[in-house]
Amino acid sequence: MRHLRNGRAAAAAVTAAGLVLAACSSSKPATSGNSHAALKIGISLSLTGDFSDPGKNAERGYQLWADTVNAKGGILGRKVQLKIVDDTSSPTQVVTNYQNLITKDHVDLTFGPFSSLLTIPASQVARRYGYAFLEPAGGGPKVFDQHLHNLFFVQPAPVVKQGDVFADYILSLPAAQRPKTAAYPALDDPFASPIADEVRGRLEAAGIKTVYKQIYPAEITDLSPVVSAMADKKPDLVVGGTQADDAYRMVKAMVQLKWAPKLLYLSNGANDPHNFPGNVGPSNVNGIFSSGDWFPSSTTYGNAAFLSAYTAKYGGTAGTIDSTSAEAFSCGQLLQEVAEKTGKVDNATLISTLHSGTWQTLEGNLSWNADGAANSSYVLVQWIGGAMLPVYPPGTARHSPVTTALPWGG
Numbered sequence: 001m002r003h004l005r006n007g008r009a010a011a012a013a014v015t016a017a018g019l020v021l022a023a024c025s026s027s028k029p030a031t032s033g034n035s036h037a038a039l040k041i042g043i044s045l046s047l048t049g050d051f052s053d054p055g056k057n058a059e060r061g062y063q064l065w066a067d068t069v070n071a072k073g074g075i076l077g078r079k080v081q082l083k084i085v086d087d088t089s090s091p092t093q094v095v096t097n098y099q100n101l102i103t104k105d106h107v108d109l110t111f112g113p114f115s116s117l118l119t120i121p122a123s124q125v126a127r128r129y130g131y132a133f134l135e136p137a138g139g140g141p142k143v144f145d146q147h148l149h150n151l152f153f154v155q156p157a158p159v160v161k162q163g164d165v166f167a168d169y170i171l172s173l174p175a176a177q178r179p180k181t182a183a184y185p186a187l188d189d190p191f192a193s194p195i196a197d198e199v200r201g202r203l204e205a206a207g208i209k210t211v212y213k214q215i216y217p218a219e220i221t222d223l224s225p226v227v228s229a230m231a232d233k234k235p236d237l238v239v240g241g242t243q244a245d246d247a248y249r250m251v252k253a254m255v256q257l258k259w260a261p262k263l264l265y266l267s268n269g270a271n272d273p274h275n276f277p278g279n280v281g282p283s284n285v286n287g288i289f290s291s292g293d294w295f296p297s298s299t300t301y302g303n304a305a306f307l308s309a310y311t312a313k314y315g316g317t318a319g320t321i322d323s324t325s326a327e328a329f330s331c332g333q334l335l336q337e338v339a340e341k342t343g344k345v346d347n348a349t350l351i352s353t354l355h356s357g358t359w360q361t362l363e364g365n366l367s368w369n370a371d372g373a374a375n376s377s378y379v380l381v382q383w384i385g386g387a388m389l390p391v392y393p394p395g396t397a398r399h400s401p402v403t404t405a406l407p408w409g410g
Helices: 005-021 052-071 091-103 116-128 164-172 193-205 225-233 245-257 276-280 303-315 321-342 347-354
Strands: 040-043 081-088 109-111 133-135 149-151 179-185 208-215 235-242 263-266 289-292 360-361 364-366 379-384 386-390
Touching: 005 235, 040 052, 040 091, 052 303, 052 321, 091 109, 091 116, 109 276, 109 321, 116 133, 116 149, 133 321, 164 179, 164 193, 164 289, 164 379, 164 386, 179 225, 193 208, 193 235, 193 386, 208 225, 225 245, 245 263, 245 276, 276 379, 321 347, 321 360
Parallel strands: 040 081, 040 109, 133 149, 179 208, 179 235, 235 263, 263 289
Antiparallel strands: 289 379, 360 364, 379 386
C-alpha cells in the first residue's frame, strides 16, 4: 500500500487532464450480455515513469487473477482478456488511455491505475461513459471528493484513516495503561501527515497530551534533529506520519541517539516486510507498530490460494509479494462475485450490486459509501520475533500486541 509522494504536482496535472477530458465525446457503455465472446477489461498502468514499480506490481496482480479465473472457464463462460496500456505515470496520458480503451478498443469493463494522481482523471473518464471503476490504489481524499457513484476503492478505508486502527488499540487499553504523552513527527506529504493528525485528534480527545508536533520536509536526509527534539520532551508514544525512506531514517536516528519511546507507530515504511529490516537492521525492528491493508499472513478470503498461485507464477516467497498485487487481484475477485450472484457482468449491474451488501476479497470484507470509500479499517501490525504480525483488531490478530521496550531503548 504505497501512496503518491509528489503532492505538489498533483493539482496542475489533474487540471491538465481535466482539459483533455472535457474534449471527450460521450459514448454508451459496453454491456456484456451472455455471449461467449472474450470479456475485455481495459486497464491503464504505470509501466514506465515514477510509478513503474508499483504499476508493475499491479499488473502482476491483475494478470494472475485473469489466469486463475480463465483456468476455471472464465466468467459466465467468457474468457477474460486484459488490455493493459502504459500511462507513463502521466495524468494526461491516463485520460487518453481510458478514452481509447472505451471508444476505440470497446472494452467491456475497466479497472483502475496506480495512485490517486492518476485515479482522479481516469475515474472521470469512466464516469462519463457509464463504466464501473474498481480501482486498487487511489485512496487520497480528493478521489472521494469527486462524489462518483461508479468508483470503488479496493482497500479497507481511505488513506487518511490508516492510523485509526492504532488509535483504536490505544483507546481499547484500560486508562491506567494508556500513554500519557505523545509526539507527532510527520513528513510533509499529503498521504503521511494527515494520518498523524487523525490519530492526534483522537488521542488528544481522550486526554493524551501532545508534547511535540513537527512536519519535516520531504528533502530531509537526517532526522536526528527531529528525534533529539522529541527525546527532550520525553513522550511515552511517538506516532510518525511516514512514507518509506523517512521511516527508515527515523528509526536509525533513534538507534544512533539511543533513545526510544515506550510505544512507536510508523504509518508506512515499517509495514514493508521485505525492505524494513534491511534498512533499519534486523535487530532493531521488534516492537515497532505499523498498519496496512494486506499481508502474507492474512486469513482473508482466497489468500492461501493467492499466495500459492503468485509464487508459482512469479517465483520468490510470500514475504516478497507487494500489497499492490493483492489489491489488483481483489478487483477481479469482486467482479467474479458479482457475476456469480447476478448472472450478469455489465457496468450497471456492477455499480448497483457492489453498493449493496458486503464482499469478500484478499483485502478483507468490503462495502462502500456513496463516494466509493470502503467502510472497513486497516490492520494493526507489529514486529515480533523478527516477523511482522497482525495484532489488532482481535478478530484478525495472529498475536497479542507486545509492549516491552524497543530493542535499542535501554
